[in-house]
Amino acid sequence: MQRVRGACAASVVAFVTLGAAVAWAAPLSESQWKKQANAVCKQTNKDLDQIGNEVFAGVGENQEPSAEQINAWVDEFVPIVEDAVASIDALNEPKALKSNLRKFKAEVKKTLTAIEADPQGIFAGSNDPFAKVDKYARKLGLKACAAG
Numbered sequence: 001m002q003r004v005r006g007a008c009a010a011s012v013v014a015f016v017t018l019g020a021a022v023a024w025a026a027p028l029s030e031s032q033w034k035k036q037a038n039a040v041c042k043q044t045n046k047d048l049d050q051i052g053n054e055v056f057a058g059v060g061e062n063q064e065p066s067a068e069q070i071n072a073w074v075d076e077f078v079p080i081v082e083d084a085v086a087s088i089d090a091l092n093e094p095k096a097l098k099s100n101l102r103k104f105k106a107e108v109k110k111t112l113t114a115i116e117a118d119p120q121g122i123f124a125g126s127n128d129p130f131a132k133v134d135k136y137a138r139k140l141g142l143k144a145c146a147a148g
Contacts, residue, residue, distance in 0.1 A: 027092045034141040037088045041137075041144035044084040051076045052132075067120060074119040078112050088142075097140055104136035 028036065043091050055073040059065050065073075093101050111129050115122050122129055130147060137146035 012042060022072055024091055028093045030094050030096065030141070033091055033093050033097065035093050037140070037142050039145040040084050040087045043141055044080060045144065048077060049078050051080070065123065070119050074122070078116060081108065081112060084145075100136055100139045104133065104140060104142075107132045107136055 027033075051073065055069055055076070056065050059069065085105055089101070089105060111133055114129060128134075128147070133144040137143075
């Protein structure tokens, strides 16, 4: 039992030390941060395309997906986007980007909350629920995160 406690204590100390080292690391340059954040977005887009292809397989161009398909897509879409934002947030952004990153994260959260509350609404109407997210992504230089 003593060995287990000692191992746990050593693990906690190592984890806290590692976390402190990451927290005190110098911020990335803007170009480094943008490169890494865009890489996250590119992988996220691939993941989202894959789930879209799987969930909406068989839906014709002029057909509407079923409510079950939309709900299944939202169930997979939201965690992937949340993970991407968490990965971007974990990057040590330069001070000049902090404000827009904070706004970007808030808009993503707001949009995902709205999509979860009304999954069918994302496909209804002509309003783009991600318009503000895209605006802040462009301000941050995250071309891979912004549509169009």
